[in-house]
Amino acid sequence: MGPTDLEGFQEARDLLASADTVSVLSGAGVSAESGVPTFRGEDGLWKSYQPEQLATPHAFRRDSRLVWEWYDWRRGKIRECRPNPGHEALARFALGARDVRIVTQNVDGLHEEAARTVAGGSDADPAMPLELHGSIFRVKCTSCTYRVPHRDPIPTESFDDLPKCPVCGSLLRPDVVWFGESLDAGVLSEAFRVAQSAQVCLVVGTSALVHPAASVPLATRDGGGEIVEVNPTETPLTPLASVSLRGASGEVLPSLLDGLE
Ligand code: APR
Ligand code: ZN
Numbered sequence: 001m002g003p004t005d006l007e008g009f010q011e012a013r014d015l016l017a018s019a020d021t022v023s024v025l026s027g028a029g030v031s032a033e034s035g036v037p038t039f040r041g042e043d044g045l046w047k048s049y050q051p052e053q054l055a056t057p058h059a060f061r062r063d064s065r066l067v068w069e070w071y072d073w074r075r076g077k078i079r080e081c082r083p084n085p086g087h088e089a090l091a092r093f094a095l096g097a098r099d100v101r102i103v104t105q106n107v108d109g110l111h112e113e114a115a116r117t118v119a120g121g122s123d124a125d126p127a128m129p130l131e132l133h134g135s136i137f138r139v140k141c142t143s144c145t146y147r148v149p150h151r152d153p154i155p156t157e158s159f160d161d162l163p164k165c166p167v168c169g170s171l172l173r174p175d176v177v178w179f180g181e182s183l184d185a186g187v188l189s190e191a192f193r194v195a196q197s198a199q200v201c202l203v204v205g206t207s208a209l210v211h212p213a214a215s216v217p218l219a220t221r222d223g224g225g226e227i228v229e230v231n232p233t234e235t236p237l238t239p240l241a242s243v244s245l246r247g248a249s250g251e252v253l254p255s256l257l258d259g260l261e
Helices: 009-017 057-062 064-079 085-095 110-119 185-196 213-222 249-257
Strands: 021-026 099-104 134-141 147-149 172-176 200-204 226-230 243-245
Touching (some): 021 213, 200 213
Parallel strands (some): 200 226, 226 243
16 A cells, blocks of 8 residues: 555645645654654653653753753764655655745754755755754854854763853753743744645644644634644644545655645
8 A cells, every 4th residue: 555545645635736835844753764763652762761851941950961962862863864755755845836835843954954955056945944943953052142053963971071152151052942942933923924824734743742833733724724634643633634644754745745846
């Protein structure tokens, strides 16, 4: 059985084919086939810590070395990962004739890498994602406005090794949004604006448990549009979706979006 045999496949294709404006909301599932560990589920554990115990301002204040060690481990894993056919299909779709905007909860940079690869030498901007939760390959100062791309390993042997701000000397931290923190207001309002005006919101690989990101597709419904979901399992968004395709994004998206560029 291939992706085109999935229940609802044709309905999902028809919805996307007749939409001029599409917003995409992606989550960790879109990168699962690239080998990036998801947060929830079997491989979501690191040394028996839950992400909720590490990805918080409180955890960083209590033990910044431990939190940086976890991030350095995740950064190392993600550096070895390449975009999969799901990222690439989304990038081709976004670079095509339709008005498509990719909104992602992922911090792994794989949508961006796929955009550049698929665009080749030409303009990759239309396929560049709005990153709701920041980027794991940027660091920012815990005190001042210093913020910079950073891909290399972080030394985490002792507190003194941790990276410090070259401007004010304070501790640097990953430029990601932690539990209990606010999302960047500009990025968030842009995501809701895009979703509100979209005829279809394509929701891929998210458990839809973390808000406000999980509310983005609701804006599409409020604006009179429809939700198409791609996820192997049911989520809180499933009852609101016009159609849910129960498959892996790396397999489903290339067929689903083929010819809709
Ligand atoms: N294709 C599509 N979906 C998949 C695949 C796949 N190959 N594999 C797993 N999934 C689905 C799972 O069924 C699950 O619903 O991806 C989802 C992953 O859920 P989470 O791990 O909760 O990831 P996400 O929804 O992105 O988490 C949201 O939580 O920890 C925070 O900030 C972090 O951005 C993250 C946010
Ligand atoms: Zn600083």
